[in-house]
């Protein structure tokens with residue numbers, strides 16, 4: 001069922017783009033065709049258009065960003081394209097807009113301020129709202145997962161996508177609570193999780209942080225989306241094209257880091273069992289030596305920048321090696337019966 005909370009995004013809070021100055025500092029001058037796979041409030045797309053990128057193809061799965069995209073369509077009618085789609089489809093979206101190759105792909109992962117700060121989207125344990133968390137507003141919601149998945153599946157999701165060591169205790173508590181009444185609000189779920197941490201002190205990270213992250217990642221299939229988007233970027237980037245990814249937590253960052261590392265080496269590296277195995281030359285090289293993080297001043301001005309990391313790689317001219325997904329650190333979990 002579509003979420004009535006997904007409305008046109010005309011009211012505040014707006015999103016402050018994270019690490020924008022670092023991105024510009026590393027990559028300007030801009031030219032060529034760019035894909036902004038995570039349009040959000042359009043901060044990056046706008047900067048690229050104003051900095052003379054030839055064209056920008058923007059994508060966002062959240063239909064509520066359409067009004068912000070429409071402003072740019074009117075301002076840059078021949079240079080800006082927008083698709084309400086998933087970024088795993090970025091190569092198809094670019095091709096439908098008439099571009100067989102592009103010169104840059106940017107992914108600024110995670111949720112926007114409009115999503116997390118609007119209580120009715122159900123992303124935040126700090127604001128009471130319906131348990132939802134769907135970026136696109138359709139498909140399985142956090143409510144469906146929390147109220148219908150088996151205890152084992154819940155524990156698996158919370159452990160693998162939240163790296164929460166009390167996953168089993170939390171899953172057990174959810175299952176006990178929902179026997180009496182459906183868990184339908186972020187507040188109820190956050191309270192129930194907090195009760196699993198008797199020694200929790202308010203100065204530390206809120207105990208619901210990791211479980212909410214896990215549910216959000218699962219509901220939006222975020223890590224699979226990321227892997228598919230990286231692979232699609234590799235296919236559509238022209239030689240010398242730039243891949244830039246901003247991550248906000250260790251699961252995302254691990255995938256991007258491993259992808260760039262594996263793709264910057266001869267693949268497979270060594271295989272003494274198959275010495276004659278076909279070897280692929282690197283398809284990327286690291287552009288910046290290290291990941292970039294926000295300055296103290298940026299974190300002070302925008303606390304969301306705190307955990308952000310920017311990694312950049314440059315595409316090389318070579319064949320693409322088919323890499324097994326398990327090498328990227330993607331947690332593989334099998335979800336069984338989805339009924340309690």
Ligand SMILES: C[S@@+](CC[C@H](N)C(=O)[O-])C[C@H]1O[C@@H](n2cnc3c(N)ncnc32)[C@H](O)[C@@H]1O
Nearest residue numbers: 017038040041042043044060061062086087108
């Ligand atoms: C951190 S915000 C991007 C903010 C944007 N760079 C700006 O300057 O305003 C992330 C955005 O990516 C979108 N998003 C996340 N995963 C997506 C996916 N798999 N496909 C398409 N959009 C996605 C979210 O809906 C959200 O609007």
